[in-house]
Amino acid sequence: MSDRSIAGDAVAANAVPTRGARKPFGTEDWWAVGIGLLAIVVAYGLFASGSSIKWLAVAPAKWASIGQLAGDLGKHAGGFVALFIAFAAVFSIAIAALGLPVGQFLAGFLVVFIVSTLVFAAGAWAQASAYNLEPPLIALALGLIVSNLFTLPAWLAPALRVEFYIKVGIVLLGATLPLTLIVWAGPVAIGQATIVSLVTFFVIYGVARAFDIDKRFAAVLGVGGAVCGVSAAIAIAGAVRARREQASVAITLVxxxxIVMVFALPAVSRALGLPTGVAGAWIGTSEFADAAGIAAAQAYGDFARHAPGVVAGAPDASLQAFVLMKVVGRDIWIGIWAFVLAIVATTRWERDSADGADGVQAKPSAREIWTRFPKFVIGFVIASAIVTWIASHYTLADYRSVVTPAFVAPIVALRTWAFTFCFLSIGLTTRFATLAGTGAKPLAAFTAGVVVNVVIGYWLSVHLFAPYWSALGQ
Known part of the structure; x- marks a missing residue:
């Protein structure tokens, strides 16, 4: 695989089974929903019976010396082995159902799990917060260094399933975000997302067309920047029948x-002293991928947690605002754009030219919205509803003292594991050399959208809707 297309093709390969694979049973989205909800239901079943999954949802404890770290890892070695087996088992069922090679996945996932454990350990260092060494950023940076300095073995690739890991993590994230909060702030998130989605798309599309870039390619670039990068680029490429290499270039730019924003946005937010909820909303408006945005939001929340008083707001508000803005607000636009652009491509672009990918003109229908809709969002809402129902049986004090440590905290740990798998996979599937092959015009068009996205997102989050975002977690 060439340097130019390694990032795009790696992510695209993670989205759908390859040709010649066994016929898939279900979709990646639905399997992610099933795994996430299964974990939540099992966790609640044990909690309701007086037990907990804390013994399984292990993570390295804080340490100040190598000896202390080694002792902790040795003490909980059985838990780490059990956690690997649990993840490997449920993931393998999904991989097999999707028609993908289970053996190759397991071999690579063992490496991903071991490295993720080391990343967790590095993030648990007592001085890590002083250097902003949060696990998500460590995983991403480590993956980038390895993938750009070394050639990865081919057998590792099947386990670097970026989209799958992040979808599972987002469903688990719903268990920490009460439905009442979504109802309260959801309309604001959807309104802000609508503004950003429309403006960013038309800026990128307009600049691309001014550079004489093909309409289909311009549409893929536009939606990739306006909504949810990788998933949107893949969905829109199929909806408008763009060429595979065009989708690959768009994914590369995303x-x-x-990656630039995952480091820049938390740093700028920290310099400006933005409240956690406001910073999370800005990140959710300005980031181009769920995984990278979650890493940025989580890093800022961890900074607030380890440095109380430096920034206002609850530490969890950063991640909550990001999810409301990106997952609840922006991601639902994937289906809308796919539906609208499929109609435009079929009724206008394919009528004016005969350069369709296969010469067949598909008739768009309202079902396109459902086909392209990110199903993991449904799992996220269901998880949120389950936790909201559980919380309704407790007072706030009891929820924090009883439910949170025995039920919610272990789910948070599992969520963090899934996110770490994802961040590491992003780094290991990204080559900086890919940028050189994208071309100056697509890069310029997409960058124009980046600038507009960041500026509008800042104004909406920090000024227009600041009261809503600042109130998260209070």
Missing amino acids: VVWA
Whole structure:
């Protein structure tokens, strides 16, 4: 695989089974929903019976010396082995159902799990917060260093399933975000997302067309920047029948800018002293990928947790605002754009030219919205509803003292594991050399959207809707 297309093709390969694979049973989205909800239901079943999954949802404890770290890892070695087996078992069922090679996945996932454990351990260092060494950023940076300095073995690739890991993590994230909060702030998130989605798309599309870039390619670039980068690029490429290499270039640009923003947005937010909820909303408006945005929001929340008084707001508000803005607000636009652009491509672009990918003109229908809709969002809402129902049986004090440590905290740990798998996979599937092959015009068009996205997102989050975002977690 060439350097130019390694990031795009790696992510695209993670989205759908390859040709010649066994016929898939279900979709990746639905399997992610099933795994996430299964974990929540099992966790609640044990909690309701007086037990907990804390013994399984292990993570390295804080340490100040190598000896202390080694002792903790040795003490909980059985828990780490059990956690690997649990993850490997449920993931393998999904991989097999999707028609993908289970053996190759397991071999690579063992490496991903071991490295993720080391990343967790590094993030648990007592001085890590002083250097902003949060697990998500460590995983991403480590993956980038390895993938750009060394050639990864081919057998590792099947386990680097970026989209799958992040979808599972987002469903688990719903268990920490009460439905009442979504109802309260959801309309604001959807309104802000609508503004950003429309403006960013038309800026990128307009600049691309001014550079004489093909309409289909311009549409893929536009939606990739306006909504949810990788998933949107893949969905829109199929809806408008863009060429595979065009989708690959769009994905590459999304990944590159997402990586830039994952470091830049928390740093700028920290310099400006933005409240956690406001910073999370800005990140959710300005990031181009769910995984990278979650890493940025989580890093800012961890900074607030380890440095109380430096920034206002609850530490969890950063991640909550990001999810409301990105997952609840922006991601639902994937289906809308796919539906609208499928109609435009079929009724206008394919009528004016005969350069369709296969010469067949598909008739768009309202079902396109459902086909392209990110199903993991449904799992996220269901998880949120389950936790909201559980919380309704407790007072706030009892919820924090009883439910949170025995039920919610272990789910948070499992969520963090899934996110770490994802961040590491992003780094290991991204090559900086890919940027050189995208071309100056697509890069310029997409970058124009980046600038507009960041500026509008800042104004909406920090000024217009600041009261809503600042109130999260209070």
